[in-house]
Amino acid sequence: MSARPVAVLAGGVGAARFLRGLVRILPPEEITVIGNTGDDMWWHGLYIAPDLDTVIYWLAGVADESRGWGVRGDTFTAQAALAMITDRSWFQLGDRDLATHLYRTGRLAAGVPLHRVTGELAERLGVRSRILPMSDARIETRLKTDAGDLHFQEYFVREHWRPAVHEIYWTGLDEASPAPGVAEAIEAAGLVLIAPSNPSISIEPILRVPGMRAMLRAARGKTVAISPLIGGRAVKGPTVELLRAEGVRPDALGVAERYQDLATGFVLDTADAALAPSIAAIGYRIAVRPTMLDDVESARDVASTAVNLLREPAAA
Amino acid sequence: MSARPVAVLAGGVGAARFLRGLVRILPPEEITVIGNTGDDMWWHGLYIAPDLDTVIYWLAGVADESRGWGVRGDTFTAQAALAMITDRSWFQLGDRDLATHLYRTGRLAAGVPLHRVTGELAERLGVRSRILPMSDARIETRLKTDAGDLHFQEYFVREHWRPAVHEIYWTGLDEASPAPGVAEAIEAAGLVLIAPSNPSISIEPILRVPGMRAMLRAARGKTVAISPLIGGRAVKGPTVELLRAEGVRPDALGVAERYQDLATGFVLDTADAALAPSIAAIGYRIAVRPTMLDDVESARDVASTAVNLLREPAAA
Numbered sequence: 001m002s003a004r005p006v007a008v009l010a011g012g013v014g015a016a017r018f019l020r021g022l023v024r025i026l027p028p029e030e031i032t033v034i035g036n037t038g039d040d041m042w043w044h045g046l047y048i049a050p051d052l053d054t055v056i057y058w059l060a061g062v063a064d065e066s067r068g069w070g071v072r073g074d075t076f077t078a079q080a081a082l083a084m085i086t087d088r089s090w091f092q093l094g095d096r097d098l099a100t101h102l103y104r105t106g107r108l109a110a111g112v113p114l115h116r117v118t119g120e121l122a123e124r125l126g127v128r129s130r131i132l133p134m135s136d137a138r139i140e141t142r143l144k145t146d147a148g149d150l151h152f153q154e155y156f157v158r159e160h161w162r163p164a165v166h167e168i169y170w171t172g173l174d175e176a177s178p179a180p181g182v183a184e185a186i187e188a189a190g191l192v193l194i195a196p197s198n199p200s201i202s203i204e205p206i207l208r209v210p211g212m213r214a215m216l217r218a219a220r221g222k223t224v225a226i227s228p229l230i231g232g233r234a235v236k237g238p239t240v241e242l243l244r245a246e247g248v249r250p251d252a253l254g255v256a257e258r259y260q261d262l263a264t265g266f267v268l269d270t271a272d273a274a275l276a277p278s279i280a281a282i283g284y285r286i287a288v289r290p291t292m293l294d295d296v297e298s299a300r301d302v303a304s305t306a307v308n309l310l311r312e313p314a315a316a
Numbered sequence: 317m318s319a320r321p322v323a324v325l326a327g328g329v330g331a332a333r334f335l336r337g338l339v340r341i342l343p344p345e346e347i348t349v350i351g352n353t354g355d356d357m358w359w360h361g362l363y364i365a366p367d368l369d370t371v372i373y374w375l376a377g378v379a380d381e382s383r384g385w386g387v388r389g390d391t392f393t394a395q396a397a398l399a400m401i402t403d404r405s406w407f408q409l410g411d412r413d414l415a416t417h418l419y420r421t422g423r424l425a426a427g428v429p430l431h432r433v434t435g436e437l438a439e440r441l442g443v444r445s446r447i448l449p450m451s452d453a454r455i456e457t458r459l460k461t462d463a464g465d466l467h468f469q470e471y472f473v474r475e476h477w478r479p480a481v482h483e484i485y486w487t488g489l490d491e492a493s494p495a496p497g498v499a500e501a502i503e504a505a506g507l508v509l510i511a512p513s514n515p516s517i518s519i520e521p522i523l524r525v526p527g528m529r530a531m532l533r534a535a536r537g538k539t540v541a542i543s544p545l546i547g548g549r550a551v552k553g554p555t556v557e558l559l560r561a562e563g564v565r566p567d568a569l570g571v572a573e574r575y576q577d578l579a580t581g582f583v584l585d586t587a588d589a590a591l592a593p594s595i596a597a598i599g600y601r602i603a604v605r606p607t608m609l610d611d612v613e614s615a616r617d618v619a620s621t622a623v624n625l626l627r628e629p630a631a632a
Binding site for chain 2: 093108
């Protein structure tokens with residue numbers, strides 16, 4: 001079985017850290033990223049797509065990798081001026097980052113669908129992989145919390161994911177369909193990867209797009225998921241908290257169970273090796289690797305492991 | 317007759333230069349500016365109101381007075397990044413200036429009408445006069461030119477007002493009405509001023525708002541216009557070119573004739589003193605002053621002249 005081309009379901013930073021390894025072991029042109037847009041929001045008139053931007057910035061080599069969002073070396077002059085005229089300034093807009101939002105918003109206003117604008121941005125920033133939004137439709141991830149009914153960004157950025165979450169839900173699903181190119185990418189793929197992203201709010205919105213889960217179920221035999229948890233903790237963000245809110249076991253086994261109808265390969269961290277037998281027992285072919293992905297070498301290793309996992313002879 | 321309160325019909329820089337004198341001889345709180353919005357445009361998803369911004373920035377003391385637009389000391393980081401991803405970057409967006417556009421666009425998107433947003437911006441930037449748009453409706457000044465049918469900003473900024481203009485016209489007038497507060501300001505005014513702005517594309521759009529001309533005709537006896545021309549030339553911009561395109565005599569007398577049904581006082585430049593008798597002959601009370609307005613003293617002098625013109629005993 002050829003691993004090419006590859007389709008990757010992706011959230012933000014976790015996926016981006018993984019993808020910078022993947023593009024080093026496969027021709028970037030053969031990779032299609034299907035990105036979460038549930039976190040997108042309108043902010044002071046601009047359409048912001050944080051996960052798509054994160055993936056594009058990392059693959060373009062301009063990401064602020066230590067901060068985890070925005071453009072490296074960016075300035076915040078507009079942001080500071082905005083904070084002088086409104087309290088509504090909790091979502092940080094870097095000056096260079098603003099150019100991305102301006103371009104995207106202007107094109108959307110001109111009637112260009114999100115998948116085309118995303119492709120234009122990726123191309124103009126020098127990204128050779130194909131970056132697709134999960135849908136051109138406006139799907140919004142919302143959370144019912146102790147602090148009220150919040151947009152994901154309100155919960156994550158404004159409230160620093162402190163409120164207890166009671167429910168995650170989505171608006172806009174009814175009218176939505178996968179973006180043009182998504183179905184073709186999954187069908188043509190020799191390998192589908194579920195990036196080490198938050199299952200509840202990065203991967204789940206992608207799966208919720210009408211038609212998507214059925215397509216991915218049909219692709220189960222060629223799909224490998226990478227666990228976003230290490231020793232029961234997230235590298236960054238509220239992965240554990242949100243899995244708990246959903247009643248999912250917040251560890252690698254819980255994630256593996258969650259993806260059971262979608263994937264046959266599973267990569268988990270060495271810290272979770274004790275869970276490997278249980279994950280294998282529910283039908284996965286597994287690999288155990290250090291998955292912190294905090295440098296390119298580690299990302300390349302995990303990517304290589306994921307790419308080869310289903311190509312190796314099955315264990316006895 | 318008391319000159320207070322005062323209503324001022326205003327375009328961009330010419331009006332702003334005049335207003336910085338007016339606010340020094342009258343309590344700023346007693347001044348209502350009725351600003352042109354025909355030059356407004358959507359630009360990369362943001363709603364830009366160049367004339368309102370110019371007036372606000374000048375009165376707030378943050379304008380780049382030598383450049384004539386934007387904020388003093390602004391940086392252009394977002395602009396430079398935008399120019400890397402699109403050719404559509406001829407309209408310059410300063411980083412601090414962007415905060416104004418972001419705030420305005422966000423509020424408009426939230427359903428707040430333009431006159432309220434304008435008031436909020438002016439207040440938050442410390443402007444004590446009331447700044448109103450001529451209308452909350454979207455009225456667009458367009459020009460038929462040798463280079464095609466252009467938005468005013470395309471003609472003015474992108475094409476550097478080089479194309480020959482055949483016709484000026486407006487879209488959006490049918491549904492428009494004066495912004496809330498405009499009629500009250502004109503009615504309550506002891507004095508209405510027509511700022512030294514381009515008659516064709518700064519003042520005319522205001523007059524075209526349905527209902528506006530009739531109100532201003534009724535206010536004729538308390539209205540003073542200040543000529544935007546000096547020796548038959550504009551201080552800045554295509555005033556002469558556009559008057560010619562309209563078949564209007566491109567000098568102080570032509571402007572006076574144009575405002576004949578709207579004003580009884582007229583301030584013209586010393587360079588145009590030879591036209592004074594002709595302007596007086598068509599029914600104006602006139603004053604002749606240096607009107608370059610290139611410093612605060614000159615602006616204060618012209619403002620004072622305009623404010624007192626109709627209060628003085630009529631000449632024999």
